[in-house]
Amino acid sequence: MTTISMTVNGRQVSGEAEGNTLLVDFLRKELSLTGTHVGCDTSQCGACVVHVNGESVKSCTQFASALDGASVTTIEGMANDDGTLGVIQQAFQDEHGLQCGFCTPGMVMSIADLLKTNAQPTEGEIREWLKGNICRCTGYHNIVKAAQSAAATLSGAREAAE
Amino acid sequence: MYNFEFTRPTDLSVAVEALKAEGAQALGGGQTLIPVLKQRLAMPTTLVDLSAIDSMKGIRRMGDTLVIGGGTTHGAVAGSAEVANAIKGLVELTAKVGDPQVRNRGTIGGSLANNDPAACYPAAALALGATIVTNAREIAADDFFQGLYATCLEEGEIITEVRFPIPAASTYQKFEQPASRFSLTSVFLAKMQDGSIRVGVTGAGADGVFRHEGLEQALSSDFSAGAVDGVTVSAEGMSNDLHATPEYRANLVKVMTKRAVAALS
Numbered sequence: 001m002t003t004i005s006m007t008v009n010g011r012q013v014s015g016e017a018e019g020n021t022l023l024v025d026f027l028r029k030e031l032s033l034t035g036t037h038v039g040c041d042t043s044q045c046g047a048c049v050v051h052v053n054g055e056s057v058k059s060c061t062q063f064a065s066a067l068d069g070a071s072v073t074t075i076e077g078m079a080n081d082d083g084t085l086g087v088i089q090q091a092f093q094d095e096h097g098l099q100c101g102f103c104t105p106g107m108v109m110s111i112a113d114l115l116k117t118n119a120q121p122t123e124g125e126i127r128e129w130l131k132g133n134i135c136r137c138t139g140y141h142n143i144v145k146a147a148q149s150a151a152a153t154l155s156g157a158r159e160a161a162e
Numbered sequence: 163m164y165n166f167e168f169t170r171p172t173d174l175s176v177a178v179e180a181l182k183a184e185g186a187q188a189l190g191g192g193q194t195l196i197p198v199l200k201q202r203l204a205m206p207t208t209l210v211d212l213s214a215i216d217s218m219k220g221i222r223r224m225g226d227t228l229v230i231g232g233g234t235t236h237g238a239v240a241g242s243a244e245v246a247n248a249i250k251g252l253v254e255l256t257a258k259v260g261d262p263q264v265r266n267r268g269t270i271g272g273s274l275a276n277n278d279p280a281a282c283y284p285a286a287a288l289a290l291g292a293t294i295v296t297n298a299r300e301i302a303a304d305d306f307f308q309g310l311y312a313t314c315l316e317e318g319e320i321i322t323e324v325r326f327p328i329p330a331a332s333t334y335q336k337f338e339q340p341a342s343r344f345s346l347t348s349v350f351l352a353k354m355q356d357g358s359i360r361v362g363v364t365g366a367g368a369d370g371v372f373r374h375e376g377l378e379q380a381l382s383s384d385f386s387a388g389a390v391d392g393v394t395v396s397a398e399g400m401s402n403d404l405h406a407t408p409e410y411r412a413n414l415v416k417v418m419t420k421r422a423v424a425a426l427s
Contacts, residue, residue, distance in 0.1 A: 020163045114262075
């Protein structure tokens with residue numbers, strides 16, 4: 001066991017990890033941040049996507065021990081400070097982008113990463129980007145609409161600020 | 163997954179030393195190795211994580227050569243203007259590996275060292291005639307790959323960087339296996355500065371990545387889709403699995419080469 005310290009959703013945290021402790025287990029069991037889901041545990045489904053140092057990664061295919069000192073953002077860090085839904089989360093609700101919701105944390109985190117580098121992605125770019133996120137309820141139609149709606153809202157907010 | 167000691171050196175020499183221990187295994191981005199460990203197909207006693215060694219990361223151009231650090235992620239290569247200007251085929255290749263999250267972690271060194279018969283990077287290394295540099299020596303790509311998951315790397319040898327000669331033009335044409343997104347059959351085509359043509363094929367060969375001399379010769383004298391039609395690509399030596407027969411893969415070699423020629427014409 002070693003003590004791992006990270007900044008998670010802006011807070012300095014630390015916990016114990018074995019060599020083989022996966023980041024997703026560290027988040028869920030050690031830090032009780034259960035919004036990040038384990039779907040397949042084989043890097044296919046993307047329910048476990050979080051951001052590490054600003055990049056989206058699959059937290060089931062990352063060792064916590066490799067991330068001492070890293071900055072991690074999980075789905076719990078996507079809400080607004082007052083607890084209301086963040087822009088991408090709200091877009092999923094508005095566009096009915098989820099049914100059971102199991103894949104949604106990973107979808108939101110992947111789309112957040114996309115919109116950082118591509119503010120107005122095309123439908124094709126969104127579908128291509130979501131290759132590593134699998135939804136088994138709704139199909140992807142409304143998820144893509146949610147991503148487009150979030151992109152429009154964020155772009156509108158940016159223009160209003162300028 | 164079996165448990166193991168986890169070490170994270172920041173210095174290459176410390177990593178090389180740590181890998182001399184019995185049962186030690188290097189960890190690159192982990193996008194192959196971690197699933198392998200979960201399946202208990204490997205049981206290292208110590209994992210030596212290379213991701214904190216900054217000297218193994220980055221992309222730089224040195225004259226007619228593009229140098230990519232062994233610990234550089236696919237995402238970094240796909241997003242690099244330096245790579246796009248020098249070797250467009252490498253951007254096309256890295257942008258199609260796995261998914262964005264895998265690309266943010268998987269590394270060029272890890273991909274080449276693993277030599278998965280359906281991985282993308284080996285095709286580029288062979289087609290471009292790359293030099294694979296380790297902590298101990300420099301290895302020509304033509305000597306590096308030695309069959310399924312096999313390379314000439316010694317135990318504990320680490321790929322520190324890969325040097326790609328900058329070609330006149332290059333492209334990567336990938337035919338994906340839709341579930342795994344590995345190559346069912348893909349072709350990296352390079353027009354070198356001296357006018358020679360090199361064709362690297364991945365996903366098709368039963369012994370892993372290979373160059374196709376017949377296609378290279380035909381395209382060197384006549385760079386056209388018609389020249390590809392005149393070449394016989396034998397099904398002998400091609401992989402056979404539930405996704406594709408050897409004959410299907412042999413046909414795909416020609417189809418993907420023609421697409422590559424069209425992309426560069």
